[in-house]
Amino acid sequence: MKIEKIDRRVKYTNLLLKESIIELLKTKHISKVSVKMLCNTADINRSTFYAHYADQYDLLEKLEQEVMTNLKEYINHVKNEPSQVLNQVLEYAAKDAELFKVLLSENCGSAFQRDFMSLSQQKIISKVKDDHSIDVRTSEYLQCFILSGALEIFKKWLHDGMVESPEQMAELISKLLFQGTSFFYKKRNKETK
Structure with missing residues (x-):
């Protein structure tokens, strides 16, 4: 049961980050998108971001x-x-x-x-x-x-x-x-x- 909950959280976090990068890339080049912007848009902590991705390019x-x-x-x-x-x-x-x-x-x-x-x-x-x-x-x-x-x-x-x-x-x-x-x-x- 606990594993399923973690999996759902991970999936939800990944979904938020993907939606956030898509939204930001509508108006900015990838080089102008920062991890901070992604985290603010997704409403997650930077440590959560770095648990999944190295940087915006990796995402x-x-x-x-x-x-x-x-x-x-x-x-x-x-x-x-x-x-x-x-x-x-x-x-x-x-x-x-x-x-x-x-x-x-x-x-x-x-x-x-x-x-x-x-x-x-x-x-x-x-x-x-x-x-x-x-x-x-x-x-x-x-x-x-x-x-x-x-x-x-x-x-x-x-x-x-x-x-x-x-x-x-x-x-x-x-x-x-x-x-x-x-x-x-x-x-x-x-x-x-």
């Missing part, structure tokens, strides 16, 4: 790792079909949009964004990598272009309040990734004729 790193682990588990059961993976990623992010907005912002540095791009490359961009008609160097440039564009669309969607559904965004991004912008221009030209 952020553990939060990022937790989100990535959960995201990988969430999309793990999906076939490597890009539109399905995209849809799952977008659905997952939509459930906690504020967290993703913060983690993908400049206030957090680039570690989460780099890990997110790496996961996307593994799960979504495999078609470009597997296309042997494209030389390796060109394939690397294409992957960079595709990932950067998809990430910026994803961030804009989050910041605009997710007006479109995850399914609509997955379809849009998939069309852009594999058919390019010409798909939309051809479609518009057909409609105007």
Whole structure:
């Protein structure tokens, strides 16, 4: 019984600290967030903070790792079909949009964004990598272009309040990734004729 109580307290403390760092990172860079600010926001003692984390960077790193682990588990059961993976990623992010907005912002540095791009490359961009008609160097440039564009669309969607559904965004991004912008221009030209 005592262990369960401690576990609940630890979980609650971790939850408070994660919520606090997310709140602070909405307006401050991680280098400007202090342990004192985190403790004041979470309404906990510094000794409690240090029982769990070394500093604000350690807290952020553990939060990022937790989100990535959960995201990988969430999309793990999906076939490597890009539109399905995209849809799952977008659905997952939509459930906690504020967290993703913060983690993908400049206030957090680039570690989460780099890990997110790496996961996307593994799960979504495999078609470009597997296309042997494209030389390796060109394939690397294409992957960079595709990932950067998809990430910026994803961030804009989050910041605009997710007006479109995850399914609509997955379809849009998939069309852009594999058919390019010409798909939309051809479609518009057909409609105007």
